[in-house]
Structures are given as C-alpha cells and as structure tokens.
Amino acid sequence: MIDIGKKIRxxxxxxxxxxxxxxxxxxxTKGYISQLENNLTSPSIQTLFSLLEVLGVxxxxxxxxPEGEDAKIVFTKEDFYxxxxxxxxSTISWIVPNALKYEMEPIIIEIMPGGQSTIDDSHPGEEFGYVLEGQVTLVLNKTRHIVKKGETFYYMANKEHYLQNxxxxxxxILWISTPPMF
Known part of the structure; x- marks a missing residue:
C-alpha cells in the first residue's frame, strides 16, 4: 500500500x-497540506493531479x-539536479534523480567557507555522510562534531541538524538520508 502523505511530503x-x-x-491552506502529509485526509482526484503537477511528477x-526491469541503475552527471x-x-546536487521513490536519498553538498547547509528540524530516519573534501562541523542538537576529509558521520535524524564549513x-560531502528528506 502506498503512503500518499509520506510521498507528498x-x-x-x-x-x-x-x-x-x-x-x-x-x-x-497550509493546514490542509499538513493533514494530507499526515494522512489525516485524502485529496480529491483533481487535487492530487494538481499537487503532482506542481511537484513535477x-x-x-x-x-x-522503483523495482522492475526498466528501472534505471546507473546515473551520469547529466542526470543530476x-x-x-x-x-x-552551499550547492546541493541530487545525484539520483527521483530518489524520493526510493528508501535512500544521496546528495553531494558543496559548502563554501563560512557557509552551511539548511537547518533540518527533527524528523524520522537516519543520515550518513562522507567528507570528500575539506572539513565540516556537524551540528547535532547544538552539539558540534568536527568531521575531516576521509571521515564519516552517522546519526538518527530525531534532533535538529546541519553542517557548517x-x-x-x-x-x-556525500550525504545520504533515509527516508528521502533533502
């Protein structure tokens, strides 16, 4: 069974x-979108079609x-968004198109000196990162962790979190979220 609210979110x-x-x-209304995402209400067919059109799906x-014979396996730079x-x-590159339909969502985030990622509120799931170049500070619920090139981080996403350079x-940084959240 498809979790419509989760997919819309x-x-x-x-x-x-x-x-x-x-x-x-x-x-x-914002309240209606919240109710849809939390599966407290269901959209009409017309509202669902409009939602999907705005969301580009x-x-x-x-x-x-995502399973099946025709599912794409290899993605090139031309596929990235x-x-x-x-x-x-900062700049985010979604390196697997339509990753929202999968269990994981990998991105590459490039953070300029003095920059940072968006501050993510607490949400269900887990996140993993691998620093490809430079050094970042992972801020996890106000606690700071320095992560250098070649090091990784892994945490439950149930606390506010973001990266700073x-x-x-x-x-x-190669950053992977499950479920997709970026």
Missing part, C-alpha cells in the same frame, strides 16, 4: 517547498514502484 521537500509555499501554489511515476543557495553558501576551503 517527500516530493515537497525534494522541491525545497514549505507547506505554505505548496499551499499557495495550489490555492489551498507524472501520475504513473507517483504510483509506480543541482540547486545553489547563495544565502547559505568554518574552514578556509570548499567542503564537499
């Missing part, structure tokens, strides 16, 4: 939208399972 987060932004685009993709956040001094060079 994952797609919204994957598009870097708040509940309010999504609601505004659909002329709905075809109906058959939303309801399909990149989003720069100049305010935070307090160094003088660019930091690149």
């Amino acid at each position: 994952a797609l919204r987060l994957g598009n870097n939208l708040t509940q309010e932004e999504l609601a505004n685009r659909l002329e709905l 075809e109906t058959h993709e939303f309801f399909s399972k 990149e989003k720069e956040n100049p305010d935070l001094g 307090l160094g003088n060079s660019v930091a690149r």
